Amino acid sequence: MSAFAGIATRPGDEQSRRDRTPAVLAAWGLVVSTLLLGAARELAALARGFAAQVRPLGATEEEVVAAVRAAMRA
Incomplete structure (x- = not known):
């Protein structure tokens, strides 16, 4: 189980799960933006x-x- 899944599925009432949602979304945003930056x-x-x-x-x-645009389309 990943760390994100552990945070998202941690026991708690509905309100505490809703309170964790922004943190999970922010963490996923960092992961995805880092990968996109690398690409x-x-x-x-x-x-170049x-x-x-x-x-x-x-x-x-x-x-x-x-020429670069043509190579990227190929």
């Missing part, structure tokens, strides 16, 4: 690496942006 950083690093490969070939900034 966004990885995508940004991938895009791809742009660095294309840029020396004389591509304009618009061409680099278009």
Whole structure:
């Protein structure tokens, strides 16, 4: 049982469970936002690496942006 499940299913009356709801939601929000931040950083690093490969070939900034967007769709 995860820590979140333990908090959510802890014995208590209805009011005490309702009082714990914001804490559980905040904890899940931190977990999810951390994972999303990590994914966004990885995508940004991938895009920078791809742009660095294309840029020396004389591509304009618009061409680099278009190439990165096309690669992300593929």
